[in-house]
Amino acid sequence: MDFSNLKAFLDYLVTWRIPGVDCIVIKDGETVFRHSAGFADIEKGEKMKGDETYNMWSSSKPITCAAALTLYEKGKFILSDPIDQYLPEFSDMKVKIIDECGRSSLVPAKNKISVRDLFSMTAGFEYTMDGEIIESVKRDTNGLCPTREVVRAMAGLPLIFEPGSHWNYSVCHEILAGLVEVISGERFSDYVKRVIFDPLEMRDSTFAYPEDRLTARMARQYQYNLEKEIAVPTNNSVSHRLGKDYESGGAGMIGTLADYAKFCYALSNGGVGLNGAKILSRRTIDLMRTNVLTEEQMKDVNWPQLVGYGYGLGVRTMVSVADGGSNGPVGEFGWAGAAGTYALIDPDNRLTLVYGQHLLENQEDFISPRLRNILYSSI
Secondary structure (H helix, E strand, O other): OOOHHHHHHHHHHHHHOOOEEEEEEEEOOEEEEEEEEEEEEOOOOEEOOOOOEEEOHHHHHHHHHHHHHHHHHOOOOOOOOEHHHOOHHHHOOEEEEEOOOOOEEEEEOOOOOEHHHHHHOOOOOOOOOOOHHHHHHHHHOOOOOOHHHHHHHHOOOOEOOOOOOOOOOOOHHHHHHHHHHHHHOOOHHHHHHHHHHOOOOOOOOEOOOOOHHHHOOEOOOEEEEOOOOEEEEOOOOOOOOOOOOOOOOOOOOEEEHHHHHHHHHHHHOOOEOOOOOEOOOHHHHHHHOOOOOOHHHHOOOOOHHHOOEEEOOOOEEEOOHHHHOOOOOOOOEEOEOOOOOEEEEEHHHOEEEEEEOOEEOOOHHHHHHHHHHHHHHHO
């Protein structure tokens, strides 16, 4: 294995647009590459050390889905179950339609939202984390926004298509976290800690309200200004943290790259972590990385960094190496976050790459495919 090209690419990124980067590659249970470069905080002159925490943003989603799948393995639900069997407020959903004159109206949904729809982003929701429905929860709960109350309110959001007919990135995994709470009988963060974080010894990860010991080590979160071509510091906030009691399944995790690598490697190793703990079965992981979208739904997966990929149970999954320009295998899977964290998981080769940065407007369509192809050229 020769990772000189990967190191050179990471070093290039911090001369380009990215303030600081970190990357870990694990193969066959061994860390075969680790490199960080650039700054955790430009203004303070703090260089990357490799122990920084990040707002994981949507890199939270695979963990939420894995936690939900532990309940699937216990027989607590099947994917075809309608979610109103567990969350009754979703029994009477409405679909927004636009007539030929541009007028909108709401009509009753013909299809029930299934658990599979939540996993696969085919329920019909938009990504709405503000607006009057959410504001009403803030008012009614004195700003605390318990997860179950927020999810209950989301049942009032109109759908933009019939459940199961299209794919749209949305609040589905926010609602999935609420489903986990109801079925498990535990607070979402407690359940994830018990079935994933603790077994894998992910001690620097949480979905609970950010702990001082983790936020104190957080790399500064920046936002790239495309017009000025500079990275502008932010206040490290995440729009999905609605209140102290809200635990966002879609974007609420804080953690280190090393912790996230433990989780991703477990998924590449039949569900067994570096320490020998098992969180899921190999069969369930294979289900997770199976494309569940129809030919029609695949047309909606049109992000440039997802060319060649379908979508499984909360993860992108490679379906065409020719279309994707990939030198990796069909079935490679993972996801990424809004500030640039990225995971590549390959069970066929017991291989994981995790990449960390903390920059909104994250340049993912440039970075992710190159990381993937350089990785496979290196091994």
